[in-house]
Amino acid sequence: MELTEAMRTVGTCRYFETTPVPDDVLHQAFDVARFGPQGGNRQPVRWIVVRDAARKQALADLYLPMWKAYLAAVGAGTVNVGALPKTVQDADHFAEHLAQVPAIVVACAEIDGLHPTDTELDRVSVVGGASIYPTVQNFCLALRDQGVGSAVTTLLCHHEPAVSELLDIPAGVLTAAHIAIGYPAKGFPRKLTRSPVEDIVAAETFGRPYFTTAAV
Numbered sequence: 001m002e003l004t005e006a007m008r009t010v011g012t013c014r015y016f017e018t019t020p021v022p023d024d025v026l027h028q029a030f031d032v033a034r035f036g037p038q039g040g041n042r043q044p045v046r047w048i049v050v051r052d053a054a055r056k057q058a059l060a061d062l063y064l065p066m067w068k069a070y071l072a073a074v075g076a077g078t079v080n081v082g083a084l085p086k087t088v089q090d091a092d093h094f095a096e097h098l099a100q101v102p103a104i105v106v107a108c109a110e111i112d113g114l115h116p117t118d119t120e121l122d123r124v125s126v127v128g129g130a131s132i133y134p135t136v137q138n139f140c141l142a143l144r145d146q147g148v149g150s151a152v153t154t155l156l157c158h159h160e161p162a163v164s165e166l167l168d169i170p171a172g173v174l175t176a177a178h179i180a181i182g183y184p185a186k187g188f189p190r191k192l193t194r195s196p197v198e199d200i201v202a203a204e205t206f207g208r209p210y211f212t213t214a215a216v
């Protein structure tokens with residue numbers, strides 16, 4: 001499919017068919033995903049495909065209480081999300097049915113391969129993730145290209161020790177995302193909700209709009 005169309009409609013799939021995703025489809029997605037950039041071309045990303053029902057259930061059992069706590073915090077107004085109520089409802093359905101998705105793909109990374117340059121700043125460090133998440137997005141786009149939906153999640157990263165034990169992930173390898181994948185039961189989104197370009201691009205210094213008229 002055309003790249004721009006894939007980028008605009010990759011979205012987060014919340015409803016999956018139970019039909020398995022064939023290995024050749026997965027192979028193609030991993031194959032093209034690996035061309036994502038990484039600092040120093042260190043290639044730290046490793047993947048685990050979890051299809052086994054008991055393992056998926058174990059991951060879902062870790063995920064659901066985390067999600068419900070997050071949902072309660074959203075309800076109480078202590079966590080701010082930009083999501084619409086319908087989106088939260090869909091995410092709740094997703095959480096309740098996570099064990100039934102055809103596969104959960106765990107994106108891992110060798111910590112020694114990350115080389116974060118922002119660990120000494122007085123803020124959260126993000127640079128390490130820049131060697132992982134472009135590859136993750138490539139993976140989702142490559143699945144989208146083949147008609148497969150995906151949902152990138154990070155809530156389970158909180159339980160990394162338990163996930164590492166469950167999946168035999170060695171010391172020195174972190175978990176960066178858990179991606180539910182499968183054929184979408186409700187199709188792909190036609191239009192994702194995002195801020196307009198005019199609101200997010202600045203000219204020369206922060207906050208001075210670069211584009212002043214809405215482009216189509």
Ligand SMILES: Cc1cc2nc3c(=O)[nH]c(=O)nc-3n(C[C@H](O)[C@H](O)[C@H](O)COP(=O)(O)O)c2cc1C
Nearest residue numbers: 011012013083087091094152153154155156192193
């Ligand atoms: C870094 C990251 C972490 C996310 N973590 C979760 C998660 O733990 N659980 C979940 O249901 N969705 C998660 N999402 C999905 C977002 O909620 C979703 O991308 C957002 O609502 C926008 O959805 P859309 O792309 O379909 O418009 C995550 C997405 C990203 C990029």
